[in-house]
Amino acid sequence: MIAQSPIAGDSRILREATALAAAGHTLHVIGRDVPDGFEVGPGITVESVSRSSGLRTGNGGLTVGHGHSGPKVLAKRFGRWLLLPEHRNRTEKHWRTAAAPVVAAAGPVDVVHAHDFNTLELAAEYAAKWSAKLVYDSHELWFDRALPGRPTPLWRARGRRYEVSLASRARVVFTVSDGIAERLRSRGLSDVRVVRNTFPRADDVPAAPDRPEGLLYAGRVGAGRDLPTVVAAARQLLPFRTVLMGSVDPNYRLDLGPVETVAERSIDEVDDTLRTYGISLVTLTNTCENHRLALPNKLFHAVRAGVPVVAADLPELRAVVTQYKLGGLYEPGNAQSLTAAVRSVIENYSTYTDGVRTAAAELNWEHDAATLVTAYSEL
Structure with a gap:
C-alpha cells in the first residue's frame, strides 16, 4: 500500500490493512509522518517518507477576529492564493520522487494498492515493473475537490483524463460512496466497488437518554x-x-x-x-x-x-x-x-x-471489510 497521508491517523488505511492481514495477506504500507515505533498489527509493516510542510505561516488556531490587514499582508495573501496550486502539485511530486526508491526496495510484490490519485502514477509504474496487480483506492473525487488557491479548470480537466488512463490499468477500484462510484464508472472505469468509511460495531451501546444534552x-x-x-x-x-x-x-x-x-x-x-x-x-x-x-x-x-x-x-x-x-x-x-x-x-x-x-446492523466495518476481502480473493 502507498499513501501520502499520515498513516497513523488514517483510519481507512489502517482498517483496510488490518482486514487484509486477518484474511491471510502480508502487507507493507508506505506512508507519511509515521511515528517511531508505530505498529499496526501482525502481518503488517509500515515505512515512512517525509513531505515538506508547504507554505503554511502564522500561528494558526481558533482565534477571534480577522487578523492584520494592509497592502503588504494583502499582497502576501494574493501571492499565496496564486502559487498554492503549483506548490501543492510540486510537493506531492517531490514525495513520489522520495518514495520511489522505498517502493522499489519493498518489491517485487503481488499487489500494489494506491491510496488516492497522488500515489496512483507511482503505484502503476511499479505494478507494471513487477507484473503485479494494481488496485486503486479513491478516498475522494480527486479532481472535484474544493481546494485553496486560484481556480485551475484546465488542471482539473487534464487530471480527470489522466486518472482514468491510469486507473483503467487497475484490476479493481475502491471508493467511499455510491455517488463517487457512479461518477468514476461514468468516466470509463468498469469495476468500481464501494468500501465505506464505516467503523467496527461497538461491543456495547448504552441505552439512549430521553433527550440530548x-x-x-x-x-x-x-x-x-x-x-x-x-x-x-x-x-x-x-x-x-x-x-x-x-x-x-x-x-x-x-x-x-x-x-x-x-x-x-x-x-x-x-x-x-x-x-x-x-x-x-x-x-x-x-x-x-x-x-x-x-x-x-x-x-x-x-x-x-x-x-x-x-x-x-x-x-x-x-x-x-x-x-x-x-x-x-x-x-x-x-x-x-x-x-x-x-x-x-x-x-x-x-x-x-x-x-x-x-x-448499525448494516452500516459497519465488518460489512464493508467483506467487500474489500472478497475483491482481494478474486485477484
Missing part, C-alpha cells in the same frame, strides 16, 4: 466544514450546548462565539463523548462535487456510538440519512436551517435513536 462536531476544524454556520446556529440554540472537538488546521481562523471546545480524543473516547452530548454534527459546505458525493467518517462514527445526526443536505448524505432515519438535514450555509434541524431532532429524538441503532 448538546451538539458535538468531532473532526478536523478547518475550511470546508461549514463551521461559521455552526457558530451562527449555536447563538440561536442557546442554552443548548454546541461543542467542537478535533485538531485545528494551521491558519484556520474562526470566531467561536458561544461554541465550546474540547481536546481531540481517541476513537473510543469519541464514542463516549458523542453519547454524552447526544447529537452528532456532520457538516460540509456545498462548494464542490466531492462534498456533494461524500460520506464523511463522522456519519458512521455516530452510527457506531448510537447517536443521531444533523447532517448537511447534500445528495449522498441525504440518501443515507433518510434511508436509515439517522437524523435531520440542513441547508449548508444556512444557520436558520441548521437551527431548525437540531430542534427537530431534539423533538423526535427517540425515533432517530431507534433508526441509528437499527442501521
Whole structure:
C-alpha cells in the first residue's frame, strides 16, 4: 500500500490493512509522518517518507477576529492564493520522487494498492515493473475537490483524463460512496466497488437518554466544514450546548462565539463523548462535487456510538440519512436551517435513536471489510 497521508491517523488505511492481514495477506504500507515505533498489527509493516510542510505561516488556531490587514499582508495573501496550486502539485511530486526508491526496495510484490490519485502514477509504474496487480483506492473525487488557491479548470480537466488512463490499468477500484462510484464508472472505469468509511460495531451501546444534552462536531476544524454556520446556529440554540472537538488546521481562523471546545480524543473516547452530548454534527459546505458525493467518517462514527445526526443536505448524505432515519438535514450555509434541524431532532429524538441503532446492523466495518476481502480473493 502507498499513501501520502499520515498513516497513523488514517483510519481507512489502517482498517483496510488490518482486514487484509486477518484474511491471510502480508502487507507493507508506505506512508507519511509515521511515528517511531508505530505498529499496526501482525502481518503488517509500515515505512515512512517525509513531505515538506508547504507554505503554511502564522500561528494558526481558533482565534477571534480577522487578523492584520494592509497592502503588504494583502499582497502576501494574493501571492499565496496564486502559487498554492503549483506548490501543492510540486510537493506531492517531490514525495513520489522520495518514495520511489522505498517502493522499489519493498518489491517485487503481488499487489500494489494506491491510496488516492497522488500515489496512483507511482503505484502503476511499479505494478507494471513487477507484473503485479494494481488496485486503486479513491478516498475522494480527486479532481472535484474544493481546494485553496486560484481556480485551475484546465488542471482539473487534464487530471480527470489522466486518472482514468491510469486507473483503467487497475484490476479493481475502491471508493467511499455510491455517488463517487457512479461518477468514476461514468468516466470509463468498469469495476468500481464501494468500501465505506464505516467503523467496527461497538461491543456495547448504552441505552439512549430521553433527550440530548448538546451538539458535538468531532473532526478536523478547518475550511470546508461549514463551521461559521455552526457558530451562527449555536447563538440561536442557546442554552443548548454546541461543542467542537478535533485538531485545528494551521491558519484556520474562526470566531467561536458561544461554541465550546474540547481536546481531540481517541476513537473510543469519541464514542463516549458523542453519547454524552447526544447529537452528532456532520457538516460540509456545498462548494464542490466531492462534498456533494461524500460520506464523511463522522456519519458512521455516530452510527457506531448510537447517536443521531444533523447532517448537511447534500445528495449522498441525504440518501443515507433518510434511508436509515439517522437524523435531520440542513441547508449548508444556512444557520436558520441548521437551527431548525437540531430542534427537530431534539423533538423526535427517540425515533432517530431507534433508526441509528437499527442501521448499525448494516452500516459497519465488518460489512464493508467483506467487500474489500472478497475483491482481494478474486485477484
